[in-house]
Amino acid sequence: MAAIAGSGGSGDGRQVIGHSVDDRALVARSWGDAGSQRRVLVVGSIHGDETEGRRIVARLTGRRAERLDGVELWTLETANPDGVAAGTRGNAHGVDLNRNFPRGWRAIPRDSGYYSGPGPASEPETRALRRFLRRLRPEITIYYHQPWGRTLIPCDRRGRRVALRYARLSGLAARDCFPSPPGSATGWQGHRAKQRAFVVELPGRALRDREVRRHAAAVAEIAEPG
Ligand SMILES: [Zn+2]
Structure with a gap:
Protein backbone atom coordinates (compact mmCIF):
# COMPACT_ATOMS: atom_id res chain seq x y z
CA MET A 1 0.00 0.00 0.00
CA ALA A 2 1.88 2.99 -1.31
CA ALA A 3 0.34 5.57 1.00
CA ILE A 4 1.38 3.54 4.04
CA ALA A 5 4.78 2.33 2.90
CA GLY A 6 5.71 5.70 1.45
CA SER A 7 5.04 7.71 4.57
CA GLY A 8 7.38 5.61 6.70
CA GLY A 9 10.41 7.06 5.04
CA SER A 10 12.87 4.29 5.90
CA GLY A 11 11.54 1.84 3.32
CA ASP A 12 11.91 -1.17 5.61
CA GLY A 13 8.16 -1.39 6.22
CA ARG A 14 8.43 0.06 9.71
CA GLN A 15 5.76 2.57 10.52
CA VAL A 16 5.13 4.66 13.64
CA ILE A 17 1.34 4.91 13.65
CA GLY A 18 1.00 7.11 16.71
CA HIS A 19 2.06 7.60 20.31
CA SER A 20 0.75 6.56 23.69
CA VAL A 21 -0.23 8.79 26.62
CA ASP A 22 3.36 8.53 27.87
CA ASP A 23 4.70 9.20 24.37
CA ARG A 24 5.79 5.67 23.52
CA ALA A 25 5.66 4.88 19.81
CA LEU A 26 3.10 2.45 18.39
CA VAL A 27 5.17 0.65 15.78
CA ALA A 28 3.68 -1.35 12.92
CA ARG A 29 5.81 -3.37 10.53
CA SER A 30 5.02 -4.90 7.16
CA TRP A 31 6.15 -8.17 5.60
CA GLY A 32 5.55 -10.19 2.49
CA ASP A 33 4.36 -8.69 -0.79
CA ALA A 34 4.72 -4.92 -0.45
CA GLY A 35 1.91 -3.14 -2.24
CA SER A 36 -0.36 -6.21 -2.39
CA GLN A 37 -4.08 -5.45 -2.53
CA ARG A 38 -4.56 -8.05 0.20
CA ARG A 39 -3.51 -6.79 3.61
CA VAL A 40 -3.71 -8.65 6.92
CA LEU A 41 -2.98 -7.19 10.35
CA VAL A 42 -1.96 -8.99 13.53
CA VAL A 43 -2.06 -7.13 16.86
CA GLY A 44 0.03 -8.76 19.58
CA SER A 45 -1.76 -7.09 22.48
CA ARG A 59 7.70 -15.51 15.39
CA LEU A 60 5.90 -14.01 12.36
CA THR A 61 8.76 -11.71 11.56
CA GLY A 62 11.86 -12.67 9.64
CA ARG A 63 12.28 -15.23 6.90
CA ARG A 64 8.83 -16.86 6.93
CA ALA A 65 7.16 -13.44 6.84
CA GLU A 66 9.37 -12.27 4.00
CA ARG A 67 8.32 -15.33 1.98
CA LEU A 68 4.60 -14.62 2.30
CA ASP A 69 2.99 -14.63 -1.09
CA GLY A 70 0.10 -12.50 -2.34
CA VAL A 71 -0.35 -10.61 0.93
CA GLU A 72 1.13 -7.67 2.74
CA LEU A 73 1.21 -8.75 6.38
CA TRP A 74 1.30 -6.02 9.02
CA THR A 75 2.24 -6.67 12.61
CA LEU A 76 1.66 -4.37 15.56
CA GLU A 77 3.51 -5.79 18.53
CA THR A 78 1.23 -3.90 20.89
CA ALA A 79 -1.41 -1.19 20.69
CA ASN A 80 -0.75 -0.41 24.35
CA PRO A 81 2.98 0.13 25.00
CA ASP A 82 2.37 1.98 28.30
CA GLY A 83 0.30 -0.92 29.60
CA VAL A 84 2.99 -3.40 28.56
CA ALA A 85 5.67 -1.30 30.31
CA ALA A 86 3.59 -1.10 33.50
CA GLY A 87 2.13 -4.61 33.31
CA THR A 88 -1.41 -3.24 33.40
CA ARG A 89 -4.50 -4.03 31.35
CA GLY A 90 -5.26 -0.39 30.62
CA ASN A 91 -3.17 2.46 29.27
CA ALA A 92 -1.45 5.12 31.40
CA HIS A 93 -4.87 6.68 32.10
CA GLY A 94 -6.16 3.32 33.30
CA VAL A 95 -8.46 3.09 30.27
CA ASP A 96 -9.30 -0.29 28.77
CA LEU A 97 -8.52 0.47 25.12
CA ASN A 98 -10.75 -2.38 23.99
CA ARG A 99 -13.74 -0.52 25.51
CA ASN A 100 -12.72 2.90 24.18
CA PHE A 101 -13.68 2.52 20.49
CA PRO A 102 -16.71 4.53 19.35
CA ARG A 103 -18.89 1.65 18.15
CA GLY A 104 -21.32 0.86 20.98
CA TRP A 105 -19.23 2.88 23.45
CA ARG A 106 -20.78 3.29 26.86
CA ALA A 107 -19.55 4.63 30.16
CA ILE A 108 -18.02 1.79 32.17
CA PRO A 109 -16.68 2.87 35.57
CA ARG A 110 -13.03 2.67 36.53
CA ASP A 111 -13.57 0.26 39.43
CA SER A 112 -15.10 -2.36 37.10
CA GLY A 113 -11.67 -3.20 35.66
CA TYR A 114 -13.00 -2.30 32.18
CA TYR A 115 -12.89 1.50 32.39
CA SER A 116 -14.07 2.81 29.01
CA GLY A 117 -12.58 6.29 29.43
CA PRO A 118 -14.24 9.71 29.64
CA GLY A 119 -15.65 9.41 26.11
CA PRO A 120 -15.46 7.45 22.84
CA ALA A 121 -11.93 7.41 21.36
CA SER A 122 -10.68 9.62 24.21
CA GLU A 123 -7.28 7.87 24.20
CA PRO A 124 -4.41 8.55 21.78
CA GLU A 125 -3.77 4.80 21.32
CA THR A 126 -7.39 4.22 20.24
CA ARG A 127 -7.22 7.12 17.79
CA ALA A 128 -3.88 5.95 16.39
CA LEU A 129 -5.16 2.41 15.81
CA ARG A 130 -8.43 3.66 14.29
CA ARG A 131 -6.54 5.98 11.93
CA PHE A 132 -4.24 3.14 10.92
CA LEU A 133 -7.16 0.75 10.31
CA ARG A 134 -8.91 3.34 8.17
CA ARG A 135 -5.84 3.78 6.01
CA LEU A 136 -4.77 0.15 5.85
CA ARG A 137 -8.24 -1.39 5.42
CA PRO A 138 -7.02 -4.90 6.26
CA GLU A 139 -8.91 -7.83 4.83
CA ILE A 140 -8.45 -9.70 8.12
CA THR A 141 -7.31 -8.50 11.56
CA ILE A 142 -6.35 -10.79 14.42
CA TYR A 143 -6.10 -9.55 18.03
CA TYR A 144 -4.38 -11.63 20.67
CA HIS A 145 -5.75 -11.62 24.19
CA GLN A 146 -5.61 -13.88 27.25
CA PRO A 147 -6.58 -15.93 29.27
CA TRP A 148 -9.66 -17.84 28.02
CA GLY A 149 -7.88 -20.29 25.76
CA ARG A 150 -10.46 -20.00 22.97
CA THR A 151 -10.68 -18.64 19.44
CA LEU A 152 -13.66 -16.27 19.60
CA ILE A 153 -15.83 -16.73 16.55
CA PRO A 154 -17.70 -13.63 15.38
CA CYS A 155 -21.40 -14.06 14.64
CA ASP A 156 -21.29 -12.60 11.11
CA ARG A 157 -20.77 -15.08 8.28
CA ARG A 158 -17.62 -13.63 6.73
CA GLY A 159 -15.75 -13.21 9.99
CA ARG A 160 -17.01 -16.57 11.19
CA ARG A 161 -15.45 -18.55 8.39
CA VAL A 162 -11.95 -17.22 8.75
CA ALA A 163 -12.00 -17.45 12.56
CA LEU A 164 -13.19 -21.07 12.43
CA ARG A 165 -10.37 -21.84 10.02
CA TYR A 166 -7.90 -20.22 12.41
CA ALA A 167 -9.27 -22.32 15.29
CA ARG A 168 -8.78 -25.49 13.29
CA LEU A 169 -5.28 -24.60 12.12
CA SER A 170 -4.03 -23.34 15.48
CA GLY A 171 -5.66 -26.06 17.55
CA LEU A 172 -7.18 -23.43 19.87
CA ALA A 173 -10.82 -24.47 20.36
CA ALA A 174 -13.57 -22.26 18.99
CA ARG A 175 -16.11 -20.42 21.08
CA ASP A 176 -18.92 -19.85 18.64
CA CYS A 177 -20.79 -16.62 18.00
CA PHE A 178 -19.09 -14.41 20.52
CA PRO A 179 -20.47 -10.84 20.26
CA SER A 180 -17.96 -7.98 20.32
CA PRO A 181 -17.95 -6.09 23.64
CA PRO A 182 -19.13 -2.45 23.63
CA GLY A 183 -16.40 -0.08 22.54
CA SER A 184 -14.15 -2.87 21.27
CA ALA A 185 -11.81 -2.68 18.29
CA THR A 186 -13.40 -5.71 16.60
CA GLY A 187 -16.89 -4.21 17.02
CA TRP A 188 -15.79 -0.96 15.41
CA GLN A 189 -14.08 -2.75 12.53
CA GLY A 190 -17.00 -5.08 11.84
CA VAL A 200 -7.76 -15.12 19.75
CA GLU A 201 -7.86 -15.62 23.52
CA LEU A 202 -4.67 -17.47 24.34
CA PRO A 203 -4.48 -19.45 27.57
CA GLY A 204 -3.42 -17.66 30.76
CA ARG A 205 0.00 -19.28 30.87
CA ALA A 206 3.21 -19.17 28.89
CA LEU A 207 2.78 -20.82 25.49
CA ARG A 208 5.00 -23.73 24.64
CA ASP A 209 7.37 -23.08 21.75
CA ARG A 210 5.51 -25.48 19.51
CA GLU A 211 2.25 -23.64 20.26
CA VAL A 212 3.87 -20.33 19.26
CA ARG A 213 5.04 -21.95 16.03
CA ARG A 214 1.61 -23.42 15.30
CA HIS A 215 -0.17 -20.09 15.86
CA ALA A 216 2.31 -18.29 13.62
CA ALA A 217 1.82 -20.94 10.94
CA ALA A 218 -1.98 -20.53 11.26
CA VAL A 219 -1.64 -16.77 10.70
CA ALA A 220 0.54 -17.31 7.62
CA GLU A 221 -1.95 -19.85 6.30
CA ILE A 222 -5.01 -17.60 6.56
CA ALA A 223 -3.08 -14.50 5.49
CA GLU A 224 -2.08 -15.93 2.14
CA PRO A 225 -4.86 -15.96 -0.45
CA GLY A 226 -6.38 -19.22 -1.56
ZN1 LIG B 1 -7.66 -8.86 26.62
Missing part, protein backbone atom coordinates in the same frame (compact mmCIF):
# COMPACT_ATOMS: atom_id res chain seq x y z
CA ILE A 46 -4.21 -4.35 23.32
CA HIS A 47 -4.29 -5.21 27.03
CA GLY A 48 -0.84 -4.59 28.51
CA ASP A 49 -0.86 -7.54 30.87
CA GLU A 50 -1.63 -10.09 28.13
CA THR A 51 1.77 -10.53 26.55
CA GLU A 52 1.91 -14.03 25.04
CA GLY A 53 0.59 -12.83 21.66
CA ARG A 54 3.74 -10.81 21.22
CA ARG A 55 5.70 -14.04 21.00
CA ILE A 56 3.56 -15.06 18.04
CA VAL A 57 4.12 -11.67 16.42
CA ALA A 58 7.87 -12.07 16.97
CA HIS A 191 -19.67 -2.39 11.78
CA ARG A 192 -18.05 0.89 10.79
CA ALA A 193 -15.32 -0.32 8.51
CA LYS A 194 -16.87 -3.61 7.26
CA GLN A 195 -13.64 -5.44 8.03
CA ARG A 196 -13.24 -8.99 9.24
CA ALA A 197 -11.64 -8.98 12.65
CA PHE A 198 -11.56 -11.56 15.40
CA VAL A 199 -10.01 -12.24 18.79
